[in-house]
Amino acid sequence: MSPAEDNPLQAIPQVDELLQRATLQPLWRTLGPRQARIVIRQTLEELRARCTGAPETAPAALAAGLAELEPALAARAQARLRPSLRVVINATGVVLHTNLGRAPLSPAACARLREIGAAYTNLEYELAAGRRGKRDSHVEALACELTGAERTLVVNNNAAALLLLAKALAADGEILISRGELVEIGDGFRVPEILMAAGARLREVGATNRTHLADYRQAAGPATRLILRVHRSNFELSGFTSRPERAELCALGAELGIPVAEDLGSGCLLAPEASGFPQEPTVAACLAAGMSIVTYSGDKLLGGPQAGLLSGRKIWLDRLRAEPLFRALRVDRLTLAALEATLDAYARESAEEVPVWRMLRARDLEARARAFALRLAPAWRAAVEADDSPVGGGALPGTRLRSWVIWLHPESIRCEELARRLRLAEPAVLARIQNDRLGLDLRTVAAEQEDALAGVCARLAAGDASARCPAQVPGVTAKG
Numbered sequence: 001m002s003p004a005e006d007n008p009l010q011a012i013p014q015v016d017e018l019l020q021r022a023t024l025q026p027l028w029r030t031l032g033p034r035q036a037r038i039v040i041r042q043t044l045e046e047l048r049a050r051c052t053g054a055p056e057t058a059p060a061a062l063a064a065g066l067a068e069l070e071p072a073l074a075a076r077a078q079a080r081l082r083p084s085l086r087v088v089i090n091a092t093g094v095v096l097h098t099n100l101g102r103a104p105l106s107p108a109a110c111a112r113l114r115e116i117g118a119a120y121t122n123l124e125y126e127l128a129a130g131r132r133g134k135r136d137s138h139v140e141a142l143a144c145e146l147t148g149a150e151r152t153l154v155v156n157n158n159a160a161a162l163l164l165l166a167k168a169l170a171a172d173g174e175i176l177i178s179r180g181e182l183v184e185i186g187d188g189f190r191v192p193e194i195l196m197a198a199g200a201r202l203r204e205v206g207a208t209n210r211t212h213l214a215d216y217r218q219a220a221g222p223a224t225r226l227i228l229r230v231h232r233s234n235f236e237l238s239g240f241t242s243r244p245e246r247a248e249l250c251a252l253g254a255e256l257g258i259p260v261a262e263d264l265g266s267g268c269l270l271a272p273e274a275s276g277f278p279q280e281p282t283v284a285a286c287l288a289a290g291m292s293i294v295t296y297s298g299d300k301l302l303g304g305p306q307a308g309l310l311s312g313r314k315i316w317l318d319r320l321r322a323e324p325l326f327r328a329l330r331v332d333r334l335t336l337a338a339l340e341a342t343l344d345a346y347a348r349e350s351a352e353e354v355p356v357w358r359m360l361r362a363r364d365l366e367a368r369a370r371a372f373a374l375r376l377a378p379a380w381r382a383a384v385e386a387d388d389s390p391v392g393g394g395a396l397p398g399t400r401l402r403s404w405v406i407w408l409h410p411e412s413i414r415c416e417e418l419a420r421r422l423r424l425a426e427p428a429v430l431a432r433i434q435n436d437r438l439g440l441d442l443r444t445v446a447a448e449q450e451d452a453l454a455g456v457c458a459r460l461a462a463g464d465a466s467a468r469c470p471a472q473v474p475g476v477t478a479k480g
């Protein structure tokens with residue numbers, strides 16, 4: 001018996017042979033030799049595993065595997081070359097989708113990321129004076145101008161802002177907080193636990209539905225360092241409820257000689273007339289009511305990069321800036337560049353340049369949805385209907401936005417399967433599922449993304465289950 005008959009698996013090529021094979025050279029050049037070996041080894045292992053089944057099916061499996069070897073190598077190479085962090089078309093209509101990275105940045109902010117990311121900068125250097133400067137300086141003046149604050153610090157996110165606040169002002173004492181404001185912000189993280197992680201003790205006051213000024217006053221003692229009010233960003237309390245006005249709380253703080261801070265969460269900079277959300281307090285309104293410090297996210301209603309901002313009175317923010325923990329929470333130049341560009345849009349009263357605001361205030365959704373549904377026909381049966389969607393991301397909890405949704409009725413597969421194929425498409429698409437229908441809400445789809453979305457839908461309708469763009473690896477076509 002020849003060795004091949006003795007052991008059929010010997011028909012599988014060697015790693016080195018595949019590395020030398022002329023038809024595969026473009027693929028290996030793209031991957032580089034190290035990754036090429038990994039891809040070959042993994043593909044061959046998979047092939048061997050498939051051929052170790054029952055003796056009667058193994059030869060057929062081996063023959064099929066060998067015939068498909070080059071496409072299998074190309075497919076694995078392609079999967080490896082695709083970045084882990086990639087673009088997702090958000091067709092859910094949820095504007096601040098935390099799992100999808102919250103706010104997409106404005107073109108101006110993206111341009112600044114390119115420019116500042118590629119170069120040395122004056123991040124911590126005063127060019128006029130020729131000496132060391134502070135990284136805060138780049139957005140501080142603008143943020144103060146827009147909020148009426150005396151100082152603004154920027155840290156990694158709003159959770160970091162709370163940690164810094166509690167550490168600098170209350171690590172050796174107590175924070176008074178209403179039982180109606182012990183918020184869980186998502187992914188199992190809770191505001192009270194963040195405060196306690198800084199070493200502060202929490203003194204819960206009032207009841208879940210009602211907290212009175214007298215509750216704060218009674219609870220205050222020699223160890224009280226801070227009164228904290230927390231925005232109920234992701235839930236609503238209605239019915240028999242009450243809490244003190246900001247000004248009352250701030251007056252009590254002044255009487256006790258302690259700061260009063262507000263965790264505003266979403267951080268709206270637009271006044272109600274401009275935002276269209278009358279119930280949403282602005283950072284400026286909170287500070288005008290007397291808050292010592294307001295903390296807010298950079299990537300919620302502000303519409304910028306992930307960041308946490310602390311705006312307020314200089315005496316308190318100076319203490320926060322001097323806290324050693326600040327160094328561990330500070331942001332890099334990319335965050336500052338994107339934030340400065342985002343704040344600049346507000347300074348020019350051009351909030352429509354900030355994608356979050358353009359999406360929240362979109363008025364052309366019905367027309368876009370109807371035009372898009374026509375594009376999908378006849379491959380897809382699509383119905384356009386009015387619907388509404390939440391804002392998401394811990395913002396405007398009671399608000400439902402009026403939207404127009406394109407509902408797709410897949411004929412041969414289940415709705416969940418269609419949703420899965422959309423998620424695995426290139427680019428990935430996240431849709432809305434409701435009552436066994438799959439909906440596309442264009443509110444959160446940029447106009448520039450419509451062609452790509454239509455392309456994915458067309459490829460899925462044509463039966464290409466993966467709906468990937470044609471192979472991008474030169475030379476060899478991937479299959480499946």
Ligand SMILES: *Cc1c(COP(=O)(O)O)cnc(C)c1O
Binds near residue numbers: 183297298394
């Ligand atoms: C979102 C939110 C946070 C957390 O902000 P991140 O920027 O995600 O860290 C904290 N408090 C409130 C009230 C929030 O809404």
